[in-house]
Amino acid sequence: MTTTPHNQQLTLALSKGRIFEETLPLLEAAGIRVTEDPETSRKLILATNDPAVRVIIVRASDVPTYVQYGAADFGVAGKDVLQEHGGDGLYQPIDLNIAHCRMSVAVSEGFDYATAVRHGARLRVATKYTEIAREHFASKGVHVDLIKLYGSMELAPLVGLSDAIVDLVSTGNTLRANHLVEVEHIMEISSRLVVNQAALKLKRERLQPILEAFERASQGK
Template sequence: MIDNNFSSRPTDSLVIALAKGRILKQTLPLFEQIGIVPTEDVAHSRKLMIATTNPKIKLLIVRTTDAPTYVQYGAADLGVSGRDTLIEHGYTGIFEMLDLGIARCKLMTAVLESVAHLPEKRLTVATKYVNSARKHFAEQGVHADIIKLYGSMELAPIVGLADCIVDLVDTGNTLKANGLKPLDTVLEVSTRLIVNRVSLKMKTDLITQLVADLRTVVSSREEA
């Protein structure tokens, strides 16, 4: 296990963990605007650690759910991850530095189109977002029995495994194709820049500058 012992690591460089998929595609253009460009095509490279045009910065290409963990244990100084993933992770050992405002979607409850409303006191929920789902239903005074699934969430209500699901919704097309409809919003989701707590203390200048540069880019995009 990595123990956050940075004594043998250079303090004049940064490693950033980027989640694969949609987040990666939308993060790279932001980084490009502040001079951080991969030296090879990330989409086609088999490498998981990639150098950039900034000699002080390297990128780790990781699974979405793993990005906070790489940052927590110091394998990466910073990371880019969705708010949904961070809440499930629990923010242990990390700080959230900036909302990048990309890969926006919603974490929602969804039910079969034939269902008018959910049971008021007790229900079964299928989701991989256990913490968010439990908190959402607890705030409504509903006892939720959580079944953790990692994929094909839409099947759960269809086969009678659960009364509803809690999952990410973007266009809603997947729900509709499987005879489901979105119901309530559990969480508004966007992508966040996170930092390892030890790195923030030991590499303050580098990290502060990177965050400031990204904040300028994000602000300009919001104003456009």
């Protein structure tokens, strides 16, 4: 069995769940098939049918860091994650047109958000996306105190922790189930391919065909 020298092996960073599932068809378009399911395997490094390509499973928010520092040659991350990370040291060649959702401001039913903003009230806003929220409210001249949370964002207004939340919304079902309503749309979110800049130079011959296959497949979505 032939082995690929480590310095020529490509490492792709993915997070479990929707991004992983929606990246699989793009990989298959490049002739690459992951041989294990991360939902059933405890392994964090997954082989593929191509010995020169492996997949590492990391937290979604960590994908840009693994790619930036060269622990992964390329990865897939949502625009939300990239906005929070800042994108330093990353080449972002392709919007993959997958994992669509939106970033929104939401409040409890009955909270008069428009009037609060109009009267210059200082709002408490719970979010995992502090940079996006800070930039959004600053651009509107709204004064906010940001409360960093890592999950169960919808709970914050219900128990009086915050007046509003900034979070990802897909169907809106979770908001409705918790008697919250969207009051402002911040941005559309999709997932992007990110590439380590050094890898793009040193491993271009191996990377380029995969990037091109990803681009063709994403344009056809």
